[in-house]
Amino acid sequence: MVGQLVAPWGVGLFEVAVDGQDANVTQAQLSRVVDEARRLRRLSWCVTVVVVSDNPAFLTAFAEGSLKGRLLVWATRLLVITRLSSKGIRLLLTSHWTFSMMNTMVMNTQDASQVLRYGVYVHLPYSLLGPQVAQVASWIPAQGLVYITPLPLFPEKFSNFYGARVNVTALPYAPYWMTSGEGNNTKHSGIDYNQLMTLSEVLNFTIHVLPSANWDEVTSQVEARRSFIATVVYVVLPNRLEQYDYTHTFDYSPLCFGMAKPTLKPQWQSLYYPLANEVWATILVTTILTCLVILMIDRSKVVIGGHGNVEALAVVQEVVGTLLGQGFTGRLSISRSNPVLVAAWLVFAFIVATAYRGNLTASLTLPKYPPRPETVEQLVKAVDRATIEPYGISYKRFFTKSDSKVFSALGKLMVVGVDVIDGYNDALKIKSSHLGSRQYLELMIAQHFSKIDGSAPLYVGREMIIPATSSWPIPHDAPYKPKLDHYIMAITEAGLYEHWRMRCCLTLSARVVQDSERN
Numbered sequence: 001m002v003g004q005l006v007a008p009w010g011v012g013l014f015e016v017a018v019d020g021q022d023a024n025v026t027q028a029q030l031s032r033v034v035d036e037a038r039r040l041r042r043l044s045w046c047v048t049v050v051v052v053s054d055n056p057a058f059l060t061a062f063a064e065g066s067l068k069g070r071l072l073v074w075a076t077r078l079l080v081i082t083r084l085s086s087k088g089i090r091l092l093l094t095s096h097w098t099f100s101m102m103n104t105m106v107m108n109t110q111d112a113s114q115v116l117r118y119g120v121y122v123h124l125p126y127s128l129l130g131p132q133v134a135q136v137a138s139w140i141p142a143q144g145l146v147y148i149t150p151l152p153l154f155p156e157k158f159s160n161f162y163g164a165r166v167n168v169t170a171l172p173y174a175p176y177w178m179t180s181g182e183g184n185n186t187k188h189s190g191i192d193y194n195q196l197m198t199l200s201e202v203l204n205f206t207i208h209v210l211p212s213a214n215w216d217e218v219t220s221q222v223e224a225r226r227s228f229i230a231t232v233v234y235v236v237l238p239n240r241l242e243q244y245d246y247t248h249t250f251d252y253s254p255l256c257f258g259m260a261k262p263t264l265k266p267q268w269q270s271l272y273y274p275l276a277n278e279v280w281a282t283i284l285v286t287t288i289l290t291c292l293v294i295l296m297i298d299r300s301k302v303v304i305g306g307h308g309n310v311e312a313l314a315v316v317q318e319v320v321g322t323l324l325g326q327g328f329t330g331r332l333s334i335s336r337s338n339p340v341l342v343a344a345w346l347v348f349a350f351i352v353a354t355a356y357r358g359n360l361t362a363s364l365t366l367p368k369y370p371p372r373p374e375t376v377e378q379l380v381k382a383v384d385r386a387t388i389e390p391y392g393i394s395y396k397r398f399f400t401k402s403d404s405k406v407f408s409a410l411g412k413l414m415v416v417g418v419d420v421i422d423g424y425n426d427a428l429k430i431k432s433s434h435l436g437s438r439q440y441l442e443l444m445i446a447q448h449f450s451k452i453d454g455s456a457p458l459y460v461g462r463e464m465i466i467p468a469t470s471s472w473p474i475p476h477d478a479p480y481k482p483k484l485d486h487y488i489m490a491i492t493e494a495g496l497y498e499h500w501r502m503r504c505c506l507t508l509s510a511r512v513v514q515d516s517e518r519n
Helices: 025-042 056-068 086-095 193-202 217-222 277-304 314-324 340-365 378-384 390-400 407-412 420-429 438-448 481-493 496-519
Strands: 003-006 012-015 048-052 079-082 102-109 116-126 132-140 145-146 165-169 176-180 187-189 207-211 255-260 385-388 413-416 432-436 458-460 469-471
Touching: 003 378, 025 056, 025 277, 056 496, 086 116, 086 132, 102 132, 102 438, 132 165, 165 217, 187 193, 193 481, 193 496, 207 314, 217 390, 255 378, 255 420, 255 438, 277 314, 314 340, 378 407, 385 390, 385 407, 385 420, 390 407, 390 413, 407 413, 420 432, 420 438, 432 458, 432 481, 438 496, 481 496
Parallel strands: 048 079, 079 102, 165 207, 385 413, 385 432
Antiparallel strands: 003 012, 102 116, 116 132, 132 145, 176 187, 255 432, 255 458
16 A cells, blocks of 8 residues: 545545555555555445556456455445456456446446547346346546436346346245255245245345255355355344344344253152151151150059050050051050040041141142253253254354353353254253254244143243344345345334244144144
């Protein structure tokens, strides 16, 4: 960067020397110029960038550098002034995203005649004739600007795709995106697919779903601009914004967790639970005191009159036996010296036994299950790991870097790359949970883990891990973002997205009921 001038009236002037310099030095200077120009562009709401060069290599480097440095958005107008031939201009405009897709116009000198003439060209990626380079106007100093076509100098390129094929990426994620069939017979459905179909009708394009092996490939094709949109809801996370942009937010997709319901395992302690600890202690103390009093009365009779002589073991057997509902079997039953004590004990044993049997029946009929985790804090303490599908690597990075101790602990427990079915199966076997959006988790439970009576061994926690808005990933500074945002906002405000959600959920619920009845 040889010189820089920032004028008070809002004009920035930068110069990059190309001749006689090493290519790496030129690239470094161009990178600094792009960064500085981007800072100026972000300070103003209306910017026109003018590039003057006759060097095709420099123009190519500028196209790549401006794309990498995020210099341009659709609201930014780019004017390239050069002396390249018409053939060179056509090659330049069709070879680079910056010139072909962005709001770019090229002006060159035409030396075919002695009259100085300038041609004005734009690239139209979508038109009735397909992608084409069109000369919009010419400029002659004596006559001024003369329009050749009805197109404006900076035409809108994405209001009509003229039926062209638009590449998108997606993977099955019910109820947002679902597929049936294979190969050429593949059919798509779901909430997001309905929205995509509506956009295709409004903007007049044909949907072409690029094959994707996993969720990383879904977004990586968007980053590489092979895919225009990833048409499945993605939660807006700060670390994801470093890789791609988002359309206008249109859904609320909080991250939740699903895990196995606590169960009651058969164990001998079940006989102990019907009565409280204080009641058991009172029964024990009363039993011991009753045995001691009977023995003391019997011993006193032996000393005074020579009668009695009941053995201690027999007393314990009689007292405990009556407590357990047995009749008198020993010498205690024929003793007439302690009828009041025996009667009181029998009443006590009857009351205790009746209360115990009633509570035992109630506990077996309506068992009290252990408390289940419903919050993030409880989840972290209850499980040894938390699984999530491959797209969850962004969540793991986000939680691991969080200042919250709970989120940091959850990030360490997360295992990325586990399918929801495998994650749920693990939750039924070990202390594990699976993370995902609430609708998706509940739908998978209903489809794959519900019993005939409608119950399921799994549940979705009441508390959200993070409340988040979601939208579709698109490339950074995509020039068609304003058009998509306009119609997505209209769809959301009209209630169509919620209508499609309700309809898809009802369809899936009816399908689950039919499958359960068939099985």
